[in-house]
Amino acid sequence: MARLSEKFHACLHELSGRYPARRALLLPALHMAQKEIGWLPPDVIGEIAAALEIHPAKVVETASFYTMFNLGPVGRHDVRVCTNVSCSLRGAERILEHCERKLGISAGETTADGRITLHDEECLGACGTAPAMSVDGKYHENLDLLEVDRILEGLH
Amino acid sequence: MYIAGGETLFVQHLGITGARTLDYFKKHMTGYRAAQKAAGMTTEAIIDEVKRSWLRGRGGAGFPTGTKWSFVPKTTAQKYLVCNADESEPGTFKDRAIIRNMPHMLVEGMIIAARAIGASRGYIYIRGEYEEEAGILEEALKEARDAGQLGKVDIFVHRGAGAYICGEETGLLNSLEGLRGEPRDKPPFPAVKGAFDGPTVVNNVETLACIPSIIMNGGAWFAGLGRIEKSGGTRLVGVSGQVNRPGLYEIPAGGATIREIIYDICGGIADDRQLRAVIPGGSSTPPLSADEIDVVYDIEPLACAGSMLGSAAMIVVSEDYCLVRLLERIVLFYERESCGQCTPCREGVAWARKILSRIERGTGTDRDISLLLSVADSINGKALCALGDAAALPIMGFVKKFRADFEAHVRGGRCPGA
Numbered sequence A: 001m002a003r004l005s006e007k008f009h010a011c012l013h014e015l016s017g018r019y020p021a022r023r024a025l026l027l028p029a030l031h032m033a034q035k036e037i038g039w040l041p042p043d044v045i046g047e048i049a050a051a052l053e054i055h056p057a058k059v060v061e062t063a064s065f066y067t068m069f070n071l072g073p074v075g076r077h078d079v080r081v082c083t084n085v086s087c088s089l090r091g092a093e094r095i096l097e098h099c100e101r102k103l104g105i106s107a108g109e110t111t112a113d114g115r116i117t118l119h120d121e122e123c124l125g126a127c128g129t130a131p132a133m134s135v136d137g138k139y140h141e142n143l144d145l146l147e148v149d150r151i152l153e154g155l156h
Numbered sequence B: 001m002y003i004a005g006g007e008t009l010f011v012q013h014l015g016i017t018g019a020r021t022l023d024y025f026k027k028h029m030t031g032y033r034a035a036q037k038a039a040g041m042t043t044e045a046i047i048d049e050v051k052r053s054w055l056r057g058r059g060g061a062g063f064p065t066g067t068k069w070s071f072v073p074k075t076t077a078q079k080y081l082v083c084n085a086d087e088s089e090p091g092t093f094k095d096r097a098i099i100r101n102m103p104h105m106l107v108e109g110m111i112i113a114a115r116a117i118g119a120s121r122g123y124i125y126i127r128g129e130y131e132e133e134a135g136i137l138e139e140a141l142k143e144a145r146d147a148g149q150l151g152k153v154d155i156f157v158h159r160g161a162g163a164y165i166c167g168e169e170t171g172l173l174n175s176l177e178g179l180r181g182e183p184r185d186k187p188p189f190p191a192v193k194g195a196f197d198g199p200t201v202v203n204n205v206e207t208l209a210c211i212p213s214i215i216m217n218g219g220a221w222f223a224g225l226g227r228i229e230k231s232g233g234t235r236l237v238g239v240s241g242q243v244n245r246p247g248l249y250e251i252p253a254g255g256a257t258i259r260e261i262i263y264d265i266c267g268g269i270a271d272d273r274q275l276r277a278v279i280p281g282g283s284s285t286p287p288l289s290a291d292e293i294d295v296v297y298d299i300e301p302l303a304c305a306g307s308m309l310g311s312a313a314m315i316v317v318s319e320d321y322c323l324v325r326l327l328e329r330i331v332l333f334y335e336r337e338s339c340g341q342c343t344p345c346r347e348g349v350a351w352a353r354k355i356l357s358r359i360e361r362g363t364g365t366d367r368d369i370s371l372l373l374s375v376a377d378s379i380n381g382k383a384l385c386a387l388g389d390a391a392a393l394p395i396m397g398f399v400k401k402f403r404a405d406f407e408a409h410v411r412g413g414r415c416p417g418a
């Protein structure tokens, strides 16, 4: 009843040569697993723990530290609007409000149809091209409301 | 997006299609010839050249790079070189530009640095959000490896997953090892006991990307690019906020004042508004007011002016934005990003943010302003790592320089300008 693919386990094996300690494979493993499943349910955590020969509690201990790892279910699309200082100085608050209104949810929530999870995000490192957001890991910069509409409408 | 005065190392390659390829790197940059040259030098000679260059760390603390390398003990233990590509200090976006446009320059710098400290293995710890950039680095490393350029050094990309504290070097090392990114007690310092318990040097992306041209042209040449004492090379300055032309610029170290950067390079304040405050080096650095901007933009002059150069990420604020709200947002960031290990940072920063929220909403009292300062004072210098200070210093700076704004919020329930 393994949920992670053979490819996952093969990649993990390939990466093992990169580190002198097996535990260092944990972040790469969590990234790969989340890419496959979308989030990290308990059985996936268990499978990673078994592959790395550590206790599942150790996997959760690490995973729960990082905001990018989802320990609960999320929407199909991950929308993160930066509201940190440089973006706020260039209108980010309006962008987040606009997303919230358009999607009918608050930051931190997922739309009822499971389409989008919206986040109020910290600085993305795109401050010179603010305001910025990331959608499924891809950056969108120099945003205005029209562009935000176009991006959100493209997510199915 | 990018202008400069004098010779530049980086900006001429920004935005050029194909600049990130090995082919372009060979034609227009050092092209791994610096690494070949370093292969014929002793490790002492490399370190001496870097010391002569007056290259100072571009990650925030400004520590002289050659000196840092010389702390690594000459034992046979497995040593590591780690590139800090966590770039999470709000306002900072320079390392991303280097990685996107000239990844080979970073890789070549790492090969040379690894040789200098005797490391056969290097990691690039890159923040999780830079997913595309991690792919670009993997691609460049593959090109370099296939072309036989990596030699005896193996370099790998390791992705973080959204935690500012992993930019702090010992938090980074824990994260690399698969643990929570909680900073370690120091000493021991990484140079003695770092990644996987081996002696380790952690350097910022821009720092390492300077190394090939130092080896190619000599430390004295690099030192000469700087316009002030004890600071060599050029500096990538990321300007964001309310200027007409935000973006990434390159200036000779100490080659411009803040006024020149804002008005000559960035075209002045947006919408013809007045300048109110400048946060000179990322959101953790204390602000300067509009009458303090004739200071030369580098490490020592800014320290004398009571602030810091930090990661050279300048955030410009006009009269249009409420400074209390701005500070509340800054402190909220550090509250969210505190790793929670030590009490002054975990409790103090959250408490300070709550006080600021009250003041911002107009429900604060006069006593709240002094309470805020006393909370900041009990964080500053008392936390396990510098994250606590990163919240405390801006609080003290903003209240000291713009106290009237805070008082107006308390008394009138709103911004004086609004």
Ligand SMILES: Cc1cc2nc3c(=O)[nH]c(=O)nc-3n(C[C@H](O)[C@H](O)[C@H](O)COP(=O)(O)O)c2cc1C
Binding pocket: B056, B057, B058, B059, B060, B061, B062, B063, B065, B068, B084, B085, B086, B087, B088, B089, B164, B165, B166, B167, B168, B169, B170, B202, B203, B204, B205, B207, B208, B385, B386, B387, B390
């Ligand atoms: C809370 C905190 C966050 C930091 N974030 C970064 C970062 O994102 N990138 C970076 O290069 N240095 C960061 N630093 C500084 C590093 O600890 C370290 O000094 C630096 O990577 C050393 O490289 P350098 O000597 O080349 O500057 C941070 C420090 C602290 C205390």
Ligand code: FES
Binding pocket: A082, A083, A084, A085, A086, A087, A088, A122, A123, A124, A125, A126, A127, A130, A131, A132, B090, B091, B092
């Ligand atoms: S503040 Fe939004 S990207 Fe930096």
